[in-house]
Amino acid sequence: MKLEMELKSTKPMPARQKVLLNILFTASWLDCSITRQLRPFGLTSPQYNILRILNGSAPKGLSVLDIKSRMLDRSSNVSRLVEKLRLSGHLERVPHGKDRRMVIVTISELGKKLLSDIEQARFMGGGSAGGKLSEAEAMELAHLLDKFRD
Amino acid sequence: MKLEMELKSTKPMPARQKVLLNILFTASWLDCSITRQLRPFGLTSPQYNILRILNGSAPKGLSVLDIKSRMLDRSSNVSRLVEKLRLSGHLERVPHGKDRRMVIVTISELGKKLLSDIEQARFMGGGSAGGKLSEAEAMELAHLLDKFRD
DNA sequence: TTTTGTTTAGTGTTAAAACATTTAGGTTTG
């Protein structure tokens, strides 16, 4: 559905403002959908984000700051999120050998299994967001978003 | 900067997944920028959203549910946000004549003034996000986002 | 009319975000 419909906007809007609202609205819509998909697995979306980052850099781990710098939401409190995931057994924390201020965080086998379970549920659910977009359109969209942030 | 750079992503990603991450990242970036701009005015971004919705439908007011259905983030607790804005004098609440369950919310003069102050500060700051996009690109981006949600 | 169900707004509670601050370890410089 078009944004104007979604927001029941009456008056016409300048294109740049429409884009701005559309980005915020689409992201909220998407995050809501992701949250719903993650719920049965007991994960929040920032937690999921961390697990995927760690999985991507496995078997090497990352420091807390390295994780933060790779997150979608840079205002996340990584220390507390990591502690939660450690308590649930999805990652491990080991002190850094050289610099004892740092902590190296690594995804555990249980964490990897959870990620693959989620992947599979998504595949089964078929609900892949953005499915209406062609490959070329997806690339164009990503490019325009990059340009938007410039 | 390109998304891969921002997220320090090493491995190549399928286009649709890249779009997904890009939408979430861009929205978080944008929301952070808006929050920073609103801070001096003592407004949060959902509060600002409500004031703009009410301003758009002034002089007629809207019910709490009508406001909610027009918000960017549909999970907002409009009752509490409205109460906050009422306490700060930026809007007014009057019970609906016919249906006493409803409350009609209207932006106040103070609320209108606040919006125009914010508008002006933005214009002065010059920091209009998406400034690098041409009119045509902005329209294309909005269209692709609409299609993404389909 | 009374019962049943529905809609609208508000509330209660828990968890998480936002933001500053602290603690501890490391680095640099006098």
Place this chain on the structure above:
DNA sequence: CAAACCTAAATGTTTTAACACTAAACAAAA
């Protein structure tokens, strides 16, 4: 070396989000 400074992680505190639930008013039907 010691003092000042910087960096990484954790913590404290306040506000807000998330979610279910309640209360009141309306609507419909028996």
